[in-house]
Amino acid sequence: xxxxxxxxxxxxxxxxxxxLKSIAKRIRRHIVQMTAAANxxxxxxxxxxxxxxxxxxFFPVEDLMTFRKLGGKLQGHTIMHxxxxxxxxxxxxxxxxxxxxxxxxxxxxxxxDYRVFCLLSDGDCQEGQTWEAAMASAHHxxxxxxxxxxxxxxxxDGFSDYQRFPDGNGRRPQRPGGWVLKDGHTANIMNxxxxxxxxxxxxxxxxxxxxxxFEAIINALEAAKAHTGGPSIVICETIKGKGVSFMxxxxxxxxxxxxxxxxxxxxxxxxx
Amino acid sequence: MVQTARTEATRTALGPxxxxxxxxxxxxxxxxxxxxxxTSAVKFGQEFPERFFPVGVAEQNMIGVSAxxxxxxxxxxxxxxxVFAPGHCFDQLRMAVAxxxxxxxxxxxxxxxxxxxxxxxxxxxxDLALMLSMPPFRVIFPADVVEAEQAIETAARTExxxxxxxxRPKTPVIYDDSSYRFELGRWDRLRDGSDVTLIVCGxxxxxxxxxxxxxxxEGIAGRVLNASSLRPIDREALLGAARETGAIVTAEDHFVxxxxxxxxxxxxxxxxISQAARxxxxxxxx
Numbered sequence: 173x174x175x176x177x178x179x180x181x182x183x184x185x186x187x188x189x190x191x192l193k194s195i196a197k198r199i200r201r202h203i204v205q206m207t208a209a210a211n212x213x214x215x216x217x218x219x220x221x222x223x224x225x226x227x228x229x230f231f232p233v234e235d236l237m238t239f240r241k242l243g244g245k246l247q248g249h250t251i252m253h254x255x256x257x258x259x260x261x262x263x264x265x266x267x268x269x270x271x272x273x274x275x276x277x278x279x280x281x282x283x284x285d286y287r288v289f290c291l292l293s294d295g296d297c298q299e300g301q302t303w304e305a306a307m308a309s310a311h312h313x314x315x316x317x318x319x320x321x322x323x324x325x326x327x328x329d330g331f332s333d334y335q336r337f338p339d340g341n342g343r344r345p346q347r348p349g350g351w352v353l354k355d356g357h358t359a360n361i362m363n364x365x366x367x368x369x370x371x372x373x374x375x376x377x378x379x380x381x382x383x384x385x386f387e388a389i390i391n392a393l394e395a396a397k398a399h400t401g402g403p404s405i406v407i408c409e410t411i412k413g414k415g416v417s418f419m420x421x422x423x424x425x426x427x428x429x430x431x432x433x434x435x436x437x438x439x440x441x442x443x444x
Numbered sequence: 445m446v447q448t449a450r451t452e453a454t455r456t457a458l459g460p461x462x463x464x465x466x467x468x469x470x471x472x473x474x475x476x477x478x479x480x481x482x483t484s485a486v487k488f489g490q491e492f493p494e495r496f497f498p499v500g501v502a503e504q505n506m507i508g509v510s511a512x513x514x515x516x517x518x519x520x521x522x523x524x525x526x527v528f529a530p531g532h533c534f535d536q537l538r539m540a541v542a543x544x545x546x547x548x549x550x551x552x553x554x555x556x557x558x559x560x561x562x563x564x565x566x567x568x569x570x571d572l573a574l575m576l577s578m579p580p581f582r583v584i585f586p587a588d589v590v591e592a593e594q595a596i597e598t599a600a601r602t603e604x605x606x607x608x609x610x611x612r613p614k615t616p617v618i619y620d621d622s623s624y625r626f627e628l629g630r631w632d633r634l635r636d637g638s639d640v641t642l643i644v645c646g647x648x649x650x651x652x653x654x655x656x657x658x659x660x661x662e663g664i665a666g667r668v669l670n671a672s673s674l675r676p677i678d679r680e681a682l683l684g685a686a687r688e689t690g691a692i693v694t695a696e697d698h699f700v701x702x703x704x705x706x707x708x709x710x711x712x713x714x715x716x717i718s719q720a721a722r723x724x725x726x727x728x729x730x
Contacts, residue, residue: 270512271540279516
């Protein structure tokens with residue numbers, strides 16, 4: 173349940189935004205339940221990317237409770253073709269965009285009209301391979317490739333940049349590099365800004381939206397699909413742990429499961 | 445039949461072989477990280493420009509793009525120097541190729557100390573160890589250009605990950621294409637003997653044949669096995685050599701640990717047969 177995966181899409185089903193919102197809430201309940209049952213996992217990033225993933229496709233709900241279990245379809249990180257719809261093995265960051273570009277180039281070579289969507293995380297955007305692939309995607313004018321960044325500003329050790337950590341006030345700090353906060357989280361691990369300008373400079377068509385607003389996501393994806401001549405990226409501002417108050421913007425839940433009490437509280441907050 | 449008059453670099457086999465196979469209808473694509481002129485991959489790009497994808501000096505991306513193409517049904521070849529691929533991209537080979545068993549064929553040149561004048565940084569002595577550590581990869585180190593062509597064709601026609609190691613300099617051509625057929629998991633017995641077996645791969649196959657000639661003068665009958673198929677190995681040939689000749693010497697242009705020497709030792713250890721390994725143990729000053 174890390175967000176750095178890619179998928180070739182089936183034709184979009186027609187579903188209303190209200191239905192999508194209800195599906196998103198249900199998915200959030202599944203995420204807290206399955207990570208609690210497994211006593212581990214990555215609930216934070218999964219919660220921040222729910223709207224993006226829901227707008228793209230629906231994941232079958234059976235077998236969710238086998239998450240991280242020996243013999244289950246859902247390992248701690250995704251394995252290609254094990255769960256239905258999973259197009260690549262993930263878990264090591266930075267590999268999704270290259271793999272997606274391969275799909276895009278194959279589609280063009282075969283004269284097929286599918287589009288490839290690649291979901292990237294803050295951490296993915298720190299890997300050198302992502303920028304190798306960014307350069308190559310524009311170079312090969314992969315207009316059938318659309319990347320989406322789940323920009324929740326939090327990663328394994330803490331806060332990616334100065335914008336979200338407590339008392340950071342959103343201002344660029346004077347001291348260079350990152351530092352460890354009193355609670356053990358690292359602040360300003362690797363600043364990605366100006367992220368949109370970076371992708372622009374690499375030759376991508378860019379959009380920057382609220383990643384929890386279904387209408388904004390759908391409009392952005394439609395605009396990206398209409399773009400020709402090169403790849404498109406939608407940077408989605410999201411909140412890690414979205415929908416569960418004590419998980420929101422809290423690095424503790426990057427890779428930790430909720431306790432039974434926390435699960436109960438989370439399900440209360442996520443009730444219809 | 446062994447012929448030795450001609451010399452040719454094994455790296456020259458890649459491009460022309462891919463051109464021939466693609467003309468025959470195989471759905472081949474080639475991803476290149478700015479060394480295709482040296483690995484001969486550009487010859488494929490000249491013939492099939494729409495199937496040739498330069499990605500710049502970016503080996504990690506080269507492996508990822510190849511895996512994506514393979515996932516869409518292509519036979520995805522890529523090439524570089526062995527120090528860069530697998531050197532720069534072990535995790536990409538592990539995650540995007542080995543674990544999901546995507547149909548990617550990495551053919552890297554400039555293996556071994558025979559890379560020579562390019563210096564220590566360019567001499568890959570670790571690539572076979574890296575690739576042998578990932579079981580889904582079939583690992584081939586051809587003895588000459590004829591075997592390299594046949595190994596590349598075998599890789600193209602066999603589903604799953606392959607690593608083929610080629611060399612920079614011209615090396616002796618020992619095989620005749622009309623009489624030799626490379627087979628996965630078969631070690632060719634180039635010379636028979638009952639006193640000792642020389643198990644070798646790559647350009648050292650010719651050196652082993654020369655050594656066997658010298659041994660013969662001293663009355664020692666040396667058997668020579670070409671261990672070009674490092675995975676799968678020819679277990680039957682190896683254990684037969686141990687039983688029938690009682691002594692084994694391995695030689696390779698690679699670190700012994702993790703290479704052919706290690707592979708033979710591991711296999712024989714299971715059968716508790718003694719062995720001596722010859723090859724690179726360490727670099728001076730390292």
